[in-house]
Amino acid sequence: MNFSQFSYITLSAYFDIGLLKYIVFVIIMCVFILIVSSNILLIVVICVNGSLHEPMYMFLCSLFVNELYGSLAFFPFLLVQILSDHHTISVPLCFLQIFFLYMYGNVEFYNLAMMSYDRYVAICHPLQYNAWMSMDMVTRLVVLTWFFPLLNVIVMISLNAFSELCGNIIDRVYCANYYITKLVCRGAVASNIYGLVYVYTVLLGLAALIIYTYARILKVCFSGSKRTRQKALSTCTPHLASVINFSFGCFFEILQSRFDLSRVPNVLRIILSIYFLTCQPLFNPITYGFTLSKIRLTCKPLFFGKK
Template identity: 35%
Template sequence: MNLTVLNIKIYFTAYGPPGTLNYGLFFLTFLLFFITIIANLILMLIICLESSLHKPMYIFLFNLAVNGLVGCFSVCPMIMDNLLKDIKDISHEACILQVFFSSFYGACAYFILAVMAYDRYVSICKPLQYHSIMTPSKVKMLLALIYFIPITSLSFQIYITASLPVCRYNINKLFCDNLAVVKLSCVESALSNVYGIFIITSQVVLPFVLIVLSYVKILLVCLKTSKESRKKALNTCTPHLIIFINFSAAILFSVVYNRYSTVTRGVNVLISILSILLPPLLHPIVYGIRTKEISTCITKIMRTHVFPNSFDFPHLKPEPKIIFLVRKAAEAEISARPDCIHF
């Protein structure tokens, strides 16, 4: 790393001074942040505890929840801290680290969504071969690629960005991103620009195209099947499709906003927070509502561990089998007596 960037402070100019507006935005951010963490932890816990969910689709969903938490923790705590501080600053090293984790969150999410789309494609288009294709070893290999490719490619990007000399110290944003940090440099970096295009193409555009192609093939197969089969396929794909559209819209809106939009401070904070928190917040909600297996497991855990006696109605419970058999035998013996009156 260039020695000239050591011990440098970067200042955020998009927050404004502490006040009523900042305190309200802090409370809203904290509430959304807390709900997002709890919802994703619950989803992860359910997938871990329920053996019926130990399938490729839910393993990928578990990793999507983990990645959502990475994205939240990479940005939200610092935003909440700056909303309350008088001086909104960050060290250059911490800013570079935040660029890495926020970029990793976006790239890794697209890779996970692409792998989930591939899993749905195999499940619907090649159902008889599903278990021979989506083997445990292949699932592990896909998970390794999901993390290996973003880590290695982004590490080189971060090295390029961190090596640039710094002569500006203000960022008119709420947190650090790669483009904002590159603009702090005194020189133009052709390598940084070219490699940035490569990162966007390989880790955003390519997964996006793969997901779209997967759903085109799924749609073509569904058109040739019965109405019942189409409905089942639609129910299977809907949660993933909602998450994919939501995440893509959040990323696109964030990119356009960061480059072209000028809005008030409150709207600035709100848009930045929602672009980071909304996708991981919707993951457990959408899958919990739209996926029958997960909703069934949630109900089962609630009845078994959280409210074990809330749904107990003794007069409606069936008798234990042994007691039932003993009672029936006694009734048969009584009815067989000659002095017994039968109705």
């Protein structure tokens, strides 16, 4: 069977909820507007405020840009599908969606790892911070944070884009590379090997970096002065919360794709599958906006005026 014979992919995870779909549409639309507006606000605040042109806030700006990008790639499609009676997507658009969403997930993970390293240097090596985390170094790290995921996603999609498929139905509300791989007729050996190598080298390496940096930060917190602990907690708590939230999203994604959850209610399965695409872009602007004093004090006059 030739790949070109399929003109569309059916997303079978959607199910009929009658008139409730309009309520769901309004709720998702409100979430989407909140995500877009909050991320744009914080991007603008960081860009225009000279006092926020520091390494930590540059990484935050990259994080917010990625979440804005991921949300714009996902939510409009989801809103259209909620109101549609036919839940299909053309094959080219399916691969384009895979590119956007996997790019978002990869950049998010890289960005969180770089932010962990930044906090580690700031707290464990404060005297060397300005030398180690110069703006040139931060710029290079941000570029690498976007370049390596781009390279990975291009290779990953290329391994499946020209393969022969033996089906066009995936049990998902959006296109996912793992499910496309399962449709490949003669198996996707190269894709599977590449995926395993990437996970066990790059992704586990980034996870090890995050764990190591926070182990060192916690050591400083427990052995340092009260002022050191307060500084560490004030700057690291929102980032650690973001890492944990993203980890939950990745866990739900693995759980959904690797195990049979047919006995789980459809609504819960859908929530689990879109968790990291919805909660992370919503969670981060609120968390960082409320907990980081520089951002909070900069945003306050925008809503309450200058006193």
